[in-house]
Amino acid sequence: MEMKELRGSRGVLAAVALLIIFIGVTVAFVQLNGNVARGISPEYNRLAHLQQPNSLSAWVYDWRGFDTLIETGVIYVGAVVSVLVIGRGLVRMKQVEGEEPVPQTSLDLKIGSVNAILKYFIFPLVILLAAYGILIVTGAATSGGGGFQCGVVVASAYLIGAVFFGKKNPLNFRRKFLIAIGSFGWALYALLGLPGYLVTGYWQYNVGTDLWSSIAGFPAQIPSILHTIFGDPYRLALVLKGGTFYSTAGIVPLINIGEAFNVIGAICLIFLVFIYGWSDTEEAKA
Amino acid sequence: MSAVATNLWTIPLFVIIPIITAILLNLLYNKSRTIKVIAIASSIVLFVLALISPYGFQWFTGQPGVTPGGTYTFDASIFSYRLSLEYYFGGLQQILITIMSLLLVFVVFLSASSLRKNIGPYIALIFLLFMSSAIIIMVNDFYHLWIGVEMGSLLLAGVVAASGESISQKAALKYTFFSALSGAGMAIALAMILGVTGYSNITNAIQYIMSDNLSSLSGVLYIAFGFFVLSWIYAGGLAPIHPLKSDVYGSAFPHATVMLQTQSKLMIVAMGLIILRLFGTLPFAREVMLSVSVLTMIMGVTMALIQTDLRWTLAYLVVAHSGLVTLGISLGTVQGITGGLFQAVNDIVYMSVLLICCEAVMYFGKGTSIKTVGGIAKRAPWLALAVVIGAFAASGVPPFNGFQSEIILIQASLSSGLPEVAAIVLMVSVTTFIALFKPIYNIFLKPDNSPIAMEGDAGAGIATMAMVQPTSPVPKSIYLFLAILIAIIIVLGVYPQLALGFVQDTAIKVVYFPWVP
Amino acid sequence: MVMLFPMMGGEITPIVVGFAIGFLFGTQVYSNVSRRTVVMIICLCIVGASLFQAPVFTWSLIGGYITDGLSFAAPFISATIGILLGWAVRGGK
Numbered sequence: 001m002e003m004k005e006l007r008g009s010r011g012v013l014a015a016v017a018l019l020i021i022f023i024g025v026t027v028a029f030v031q032l033n034g035n036v037a038r039g040i041s042p043e044y045n046r047l048a049h050l051q052q053p054n055s056l057s058a059w060v061y062d063w064r065g066f067d068t069l070i071e072t073g074v075i076y077v078g079a080v081v082s083v084l085v086i087g088r089g090l091v092r093m094k095q096v097e098g099e100e101p102v103p104q105t106s107l108d109l110k111i112g113s114v115n116a117i118l119k120y121f122i123f124p125l126v127i128l129l130a131a132y133g134i135l136i137v138t139g140a141a142t143s144g145g146g147g148f149q150c151g152v153v154v155a156s157a158y159l160i161g162a163v164f165f166g167k168k169n170p171l172n173f174r175r176k177f178l179i180a181i182g183s184f185g186w187a188l189y190a191l192l193g194l195p196g197y198l199v200t201g202y203w204q205y206n207v208g209t210d211l212w213s214s215i216a217g218f219p220a221q222i223p224s225i226l227h228t229i230f231g232d233p234y235r236l237a238l239v240l241k242g243g244t245f246y247s248t249a250g251i252v253p254l255i256n257i258g259e260a261f262n263v264i265g266a267i268c269l270i271f272l273v274f275i276y277g278w279s280d281t282e283e284a285k286a
Numbered sequence: 287m288s289a290v291a292t293n294l295w296t297i298p299l300f301v302i303i304p305i306i307t308a309i310l311l312n313l314l315y316n317k318s319r320t321i322k323v324i325a326i327a328s329s330i331v332l333f334v335l336a337l338i339s340p341y342g343f344q345w346f347t348g349q350p351g352v353t354p355g356g357t358y359t360f361d362a363s364i365f366s367y368r369l370s371l372e373y374y375f376g377g378l379q380q381i382l383i384t385i386m387s388l389l390l391v392f393v394v395f396l397s398a399s400s401l402r403k404n405i406g407p408y409i410a411l412i413f414l415l416f417m418s419s420a421i422i423i424m425v426n427d428f429y430h431l432w433i434g435v436e437m438g439s440l441l442l443a444g445v446v447a448a449s450g451e452s453i454s455q456k457a458a459l460k461y462t463f464f465s466a467l468s469g470a471g472m473a474i475a476l477a478m479i480l481g482v483t484g485y486s487n488i489t490n491a492i493q494y495i496m497s498d499n500l501s502s503l504s505g506v507l508y509i510a511f512g513f514f515v516l517s518w519i520y521a522g523g524l525a526p527i528h529p530l531k532s533d534v535y536g537s538a539f540p541h542a543t544v545m546l547q548t549q550s551k552l553m554i555v556a557m558g559l560i561i562l563r564l565f566g567t568l569p570f571a572r573e574v575m576l577s578v579s580v581l582t583m584i585m586g587v588t589m590a591l592i593q594t595d596l597r598w599t600l601a602y603l604v605v606a607h608s609g610l611v612t613l614g615i616s617l618g619t620v621q622g623i624t625g626g627l628f629q630a631v632n633d634i635v636y637m638s639v640l641l642i643c644c645e646a647v648m649y650f651g652k653g654t655s656i657k658t659v660g661g662i663a664k665r666a667p668w669l670a671l672a673v674v675i676g677a678f679a680a681s682g683v684p685p686f687n688g689f690q691s692e693i694i695l696i697q698a699s700l701s702s703g704l705p706e707v708a709a710i711v712l713m714v715s716v717t718t719f720i721a722l723f724k725p726i727y728n729i730f731l732k733p734d735n736s737p738i739a740m741e742g743d744a745g746a747g748i749a750t751m752a753m754v755q756p757t758s759p760v761p762k763s764i765y766l767f768l769a770i771l772i773a774i775i776i777v778l779g780v781y782p783q784l785a786l787g788f789v790q791d792t793a794i795k796v797v798y799f800p801w802v803p
Numbered sequence: 804m805v806m807l808f809p810m811m812g813g814e815i816t817p818i819v820v821g822f823a824i825g826f827l828f829g830t831q832v833y834s835n836v837s838r839r840t841v842v843m844i845i846c847l848c849i850v851g852a853s854l855f856q857a858p859v860f861t862w863s864l865i866g867g868y869i870t871d872g873l874s875f876a877a878p879f880i881s882a883t884i885g886i887l888l889g890w891a892v893r894g895g896k
Contacts, residue, residue: 025474028509032481035503037494039484040367043352047369053860066298066346066371070421070433073305077414077437080312080407081444085458089315089407090450093539094400095649095759100450123836124844127886128851134824134882138817139858154828172833172895181827183309190305193298201293202348202370203302215350217360219293236813236860248813257820 050211052249053142053236060146061252061259065204069189072147072262076186079266087278106277109166122164126171129157133260140256141234141249147256151263158268162275173268175278182265188258192251195226208234208250230254290362294342296335297373297424300383303328303335304417308410315406322398325409329394332416333387336380345370368487373424374803377788378627382423382555385634385774386548390416392638392767396541396645399761411444412545419549422556426803428476428486431560435472435521438553439465442546446538454537461534464527468520475513478506479564492563492801511565515574518561522554524612525581528605532589536601540645544638547604551630554608558615559623559792563800566618575616580707583609583714590721596644596654599725600637603680603718607633610714614695617702623793624786625694631785632679632687632778639676639771640722642764643669647729649759656725661734666758670730672768677726679775681719687778688715814866814877817858821878822885829889835896841887848883852876 044063051058060068084090133153140146161169196205200213200220208230210222231248307328314321343362345351350358351366359366375383390412397409418441421434439462447458480486482503483494500507518524523531531550535543558575565571586606593599611633614626644654646669652659663670679686682693692715699707778785795802857867857874867877 024509024512028478028506031503031505032478036481037484040369040490041484043367043369062347063349063369064371067430067433070430070437074433074437074440077440077444080411081440084407084444085447085455089404089448091401091403091405091408091448093648094402095651123834123840124847127844127883128847130828130886131825131848131879131882134821135855135876135879138821138878142859170832170834173831177831179313183313187306187309190302193302196348197298200348201295203298203344203346205348212348212350212358215358215360233816234813
């Protein structure tokens with residue numbers, strides 16, 4: 001839509017609509033000020049530390065783990081759709097001769113003007129940023145951050161490489177690699193619900209932490225082998241004042257890794273096709 | 287109420303099986319044979335699951351409910367605040383998901399056999415489309431509903447853009463722009479509802495709104511309602527943004543439109559019921575919804591009348607008939623809601639028949655415009671019969687299913703004291719008939735007078751005779767699918783109680799116990 | 804107090820996981836920089852690790868914890884080494 005379409009009566013209409021929405025939202029938020037109901041959140045706060053040391057992860061991956069699974073899917077689908085629009089997986093009907101899709105070419109990156117000294121420092125920066133992303137995902141059970149953040153940091157490393165080095169990106173992710181890790185990440189996240197589902201019938205039940213199997217009405221006991229597999233590798237020693245308290249985040253660190261892979265795969269793939277384009281013949285060669 | 291399962295085993299599978307299938311298909315990319323086998327097997331599994339599933343809840347991640355006394359419970363029949371994300375699978379969900387998975391089998395088969403080049407990502411998107419619709423119809427949580435809607439509009443754009451033609455890419459892009467408004471509008475509505483109630487679970491939020499005196503916050507509720515309706519309009523393609531949605535339907539492959547219109551009906555139903563449950567007591571709420579529905583119907587059929595291409599006629603009719611569904615829901619009575627939900631079921635089925643016929647017409651290689659094709663009935667008489675039955679069902683002719691739901695809608699509007707609405711429903715039926723019979727007459731019944739056919743007629747040799755009557759390019763599988771769908775149309779038309787049994791329960795709950803999912 | 808034992812599983816797993824993921828990404832690195840740059844990366848990495856400090860709930864030398872003021876983010880170091888090794892083994896110039 002061009003700006004000139006907004007001149008005249010349409011523009012007036014749009015402005016009036018925006019004004020109404022603006023007033024409505026403002027009035028609503030003013031009314032809400034001081035009247036916000038707390039609802040269920042005190043209950044979550046009371047339980048969060050039993051779940052794991054990082055409350056944010058407790059929320060995102062444990063209370064609402066399935067919710068985040070689908071959110072992750074939005075990123076995955078975003079990547080698949082963006083890449084499809086550029087050219088990966090366009091389909092034609094066998095019987096119908098339609099117009100051929102327009103071939104997409106890569107962006108014309110002019111990197112000749114980048115300072116050589118600056119370039120010298122960019123390679124270490126890219127490597128260290130990628131390592132920083134990995135540090136974030138390994139510490140996700142205990143400190144702020146997690147899969148999304150890791151993915152975004154690594155993707156920014158990739159983008160910096162593309163901006164400064166053009167086609168000779170040091171972090172030279174291949175298309176198949178990105179599609180593979182994106183898919184692996186989402187599949188890992190989805191399938192981590194399977195152990196809990198098989199034992200209790202609840203998908204994404206955190207078999208490593210297991211808070212609820214002592215409550216009446218819970219369908220099953222968690223076998224100790226599942227505790228060991230999903231709880232112990234990431235068992236943490238939380239030293240509290242009264243003594244030592246051992247805690248584990250269960251499947252949450254693993255979910256974080258799946259999430260990170262998915263986000264890296266998806267976002268880097270979007271960058272890749274928007275910068276370098278997509279061509280099936282190139283893909284076949286690689 | 288007896289104790290209901292809170293860990294119903296089928297619910298996660300409706301989401302996880304499509305996800306895993308989609309990931310696999312996306313990876314397989316151009317291995318058409320493997321893709322076809324996996325996709326069809328997985329869609330058949332989904333259909334069987336939907337058919338045999340019992341009813342119940344799934345409390346994802348296994349977090350219990352908190353009773354007002356502070357104890358924890360895993361019993362859904364006890365009043366509790368849910369810590370977990372909640373899905374519900376009941377009669378309405380069963381009939382809609384069963385029909386959708388049946389259509390998924392057909393659509394996957396059709397797309398795997400009629401498309402060439404790298405079909406993996408495309409069929410993966412169709413599976414995810416199924417998943418997002420299943421989520422929207424089962425979920426009992428605001429945030430998750432929002433994610434389902436967001437994902438649904440993204441997937442829709444992908445499926446439409448996959449043909450790579452400029453018209454479909456334009457339609458997809460336009461729709462993506464505007465459906466962003468749907469997501470954003472819903473997010474604002476959710477922020478306000480969460481601020482007022484503090485619960486993202488729909489049941490808990492409704493209970494809070496009904497039990498507490500919220501008169502000081504009624505302004506917030508009105509704004510939330512406004513944004514929710516805005517989101518409903520954008521997600522379902524109702525008036526006044528119906529041209530965007532019809533562009534999408536018309537420029538996608540017809541088999542994809544089968545899934546797209548199903549998804550859109552499910553969104554309309556799910557979101558409409560939630561609006562009604564949450565804001566049904568607000569004055570003007572139903573009137574606003576009713577006027578949107580009436581506008582959608584009138585504009586949809588009017589636009590359908592002036593089209594000269596079967597694909598586009600159907601695109602506008604799908605939108606117009608969405609208006610019939612929302613009309614029933616916005617009447618807000620048990621009869622009205624029952625009629626609306628039944629209409630949704632019927633609509634999905636008869637529109638699918640028409641769209642699959644449209645796809646079959648495309649196999650003749652001359653497009654679907656009334657100017658380019660003709661005389662199909664001579665070459666494929668059964669196809670002509672199917673399209674005529676589909677058209678009769680869509681225009682509410684007995685003994686087909688459209689008649690049964692439209693008569694309920696008319697009765698419901700009359701008993702709500704709205705005879706003018708009943709008249710509009712009648713008008714929609716009649717206009718649908720007229721709009722459909724123009725392309726059907728031209729494409730199927732009128733003799734083909736295009737230059738190539740004339741040339742063939744002029745030839746006299748045996749070899750040219752064979753060219754005059756070439757074998758029909760329509761594969762047998764399409765006739766099988768059409769036969770199954772037409773059987774459903776006739777069964778529901780003769781014995782509507784079969785479907786009514788599934789939807790009536792939901793209608794009663796929405797009217798009398800709105801907090802129950 | 805420097806505590807070597809009991810060494811908790813929670814301290815060593817992130818290091819291993821970091822190394823493995825780093826190695827995986829290292830296989831995708833294509834560059835032809837000099838050995839001096841590699842040494843610089845390792846030095847910068849150790850400086851960076853001391854700035855990030857050891858992860859929370861890390862109480863032994865293996866996890867990178869030395870005293871209250873001085874500790875290293877061991878997963879960061881292992882991830883960097885993983886990337887460099889992956890580059891050396893499977894990457895390209």
